[in-house]
Amino acid sequence: MVPAATRVDTAELHYDGHVYPLPVLEGTEGERALDTQNLRKDTGLVALDYGYKNTAACKSAITFLDGEKGILRYRGYPVEELAEKSRFVEVAYLLVHGRLPAHRENERFSELLTRHSMIHEDMGQFFKNYPEHAHPMAILSAMVVSLSSFYPELSQGSPEEELDFTTTRLLSKLRTVAAFSYKKSIGEPFVYPRHDLKYCANFLNMMFSSPVCPYEPPPVMVKALNVLLILHADHEQNCSTATVRLVGSARVNLYASIAAGICALWGPLHGGANQQVIEMLETIYRAGGDVKKVIERAKDKKDPFVLSGFGHRVYKSYDPRAKIIKKSCMEVLDTLQVKSPLLSIAQELEERVLADSYFAERKLYPNVDFYSGIIYQAMGIPSSMFTVLFAIGRLPGWIAQWKEAMEDPEFKIQRPRQIYTGPAMRNYVSSAER
Numbered sequence: 001m002v003p004a005a006t007r008v009d010t011a012e013l014h015y016d017g018h019v020y021p022l023p024v025l026e027g028t029e030g031e032r033a034l035d036t037q038n039l040r041k042d043t044g045l046v047a048l049d050y051g052y053k054n055t056a057a058c059k060s061a062i063t064f065l066d067g068e069k070g071i072l073r074y075r076g077y078p079v080e081e082l083a084e085k086s087r088f089v090e091v092a093y094l095l096v097h098g099r100l101p102a103h104r105e106n107e108r109f110s111e112l113l114t115r116h117s118m119i120h121e122d123m124g125q126f127f128k129n130y131p132e133h134a135h136p137m138a139i140l141s142a143m144v145v146s147l148s149s150f151y152p153e154l155s156q157g158s159p160e161e162e163l164d165f166t167t168t169r170l171l172s173k174l175r176t177v178a179a180f181s182y183k184k185s186i187g188e189p190f191v192y193p194r195h196d197l198k199y200c201a202n203f204l205n206m207m208f209s210s211p212v213c214p215y216e217p218p219p220v221m222v223k224a225l226n227v228l229l230i231l232h233a234d235h236e237q238n239c240s241t242a243t244v245r246l247v248g249s250a251r252v253n254l255y256a257s258i259a260a261g262i263c264a265l266w267g268p269l270h271g272g273a274n275q276q277v278i279e280m281l282e283t284i285y286r287a288g289g290d291v292k293k294v295i296e297r298a299k300d301k302k303d304p305f306v307l308s309g310f311g312h313r314v315y316k317s318y319d320p321r322a323k324i325i326k327k328s329c330m331e332v333l334d335t336l337q338v339k340s341p342l343l344s345i346a347q348e349l350e351e352r353v354l355a356d357s358y359f360a361e362r363k364l365y366p367n368v369d370f371y372s373g374i375i376y377q378a379m380g381i382p383s384s385m386f387t388v389l390f391a392i393g394r395l396p397g398w399i400a401q402w403k404e405a406m407e408d409p410e411f412k413i414q415r416p417r418q419i420y421t422g423p424a425m426r427n428y429v430s431s432a433e434r
């Protein structure tokens with residue numbers, strides 16, 4: 001259940017000779033909102049807000065974010081602490097259930113994720129029919145929506161049990177689907193999940209072992225993957241999460257809502273940026289490593305090029321996730337003894353951007369996508385899979401947000417308004433007369 005926001009004040013709208021009171025609401029951390037829910041009913045006006053820069057579409061008790069101060073907390077816990085002390089599966093439980101699990105609950109949740117990790121054998125056929133270079137995000141979204149036909153909603157059982165089941169299935173099977181789509185892309189046989197491996201190690205094993213070559217996931221990779229997935233696990237009302245809520249508001253099932261979120265995440269301005277970053281760094285490297293040239297291009301208003309991995313709608317300071325990922329990147333490369341020329345390019349790019357007034361005035365800093373790809377690359381994961389990894393991480397957040405929306409007593413189908421600026425009423429002219 002979403003706790004109510006407190007009414008702390010009243011603002012006034014003076015319009016057309018009338019004064020309209022507008023309630024001012026306050027959330028737990030002191031952020032304030034103007035309640036405009038009755039605006040159109042009372043005044044005939046609608047609010048126009050491109051990109052929802054000022055629009056809160058819901059109240060939520062899941063994630064708190066202060067973009068000015070660089071704060072990110074899940075259910076009240078700072079991400080820094082969770083990344084250091086927790087594991088992805090525990091964080092998934094926290095997001096979905098609203099509290100940290102007791103030891104036994106954690107063990108059971110982990111066991112359930114292991115038990116549900118296989119996908120229906122017939123789904124294996126789907127992968128086979130994709131063209132060789134199909135993007136894994138296309139496969140992932142199609143497979144997730146297909147899960148709804150293989151695992152339809154239960155006819156018996158309470159809605160809570162049903163949701164628990166679907167949640168577990170999704171969390172567990174998404175990584176299997178992801179690893180299968182990678183194996184398909186390189187023409188290797190699928191590797192089935194193993195019951196003796198935990199979530200992240202299991203995923204790495206499905207990605208990198210083969211019938212001719214056993215694989216032991218290096219602990220540093222397991223740890224880094226846990227950290228990366230935790231840091232991607234939720235980010236309040238970002239584009240893909242807002243999509244999951246919007247699609248879910250039509251009361252469609254969870255699989256279909258998540259598939260829609262995966263499609264939104266694919267975009268290069270959103271989760272697709274991690275693939276763009278590595279491709280940008282590779283292009284710089286191949287062109288001789290001149291970082292200054294790309295910075296000039298990014299500042300040129302006549303050029304649509306942007307520096308991928310920089311800037312954020314809500315962070316106007318250093319993205320707290322990027323700080324942790326940068327540190328983890330050094331650790332992974334060091335331990336695996338990987339010398340990445342892209343890391344030095346990224347570091348120089350960051351240094352120059354932070355010292356440049358164009359970026360400083362616009363408060364553009366490295367975001368979550370800037371260093372993650374270098375870690376994935378060091379692990380041997382190809383760039384087309386980077387956004388898939390983002391999706392695996394974001395899944396518990398999408399589920400938690402979907403669940404919260406469905407349980408919200410103020411639930412409404414989401415249906416924005418518009419200002420019509422097309423032609424005024426005119427009569428049809430037959431084709432002979434045109």
Ligand code: CMC
Nearest residue numbers: 269270271273298306307308309310311312313362367368
């Ligand atoms: N490179 C160059 N200029 C930029 C960049 C960038 N990466 N980001 C923003 N700007 C400029 C933008 O041109 C605008 O300049 P002006 O005020 O002169 O018109 C100003 O900064 C404000 O940017 P905006 O586009 O109005 O900001 P937004 O909140 O609408 O967009 C963004 C946010 C993330 C889409 C944008 O910063 C961007 O395109 N970044 C690169 C793509 C990227 O890294 N995306 C991942 C975001 S974090 C993970 C996630 O959300 O999935």
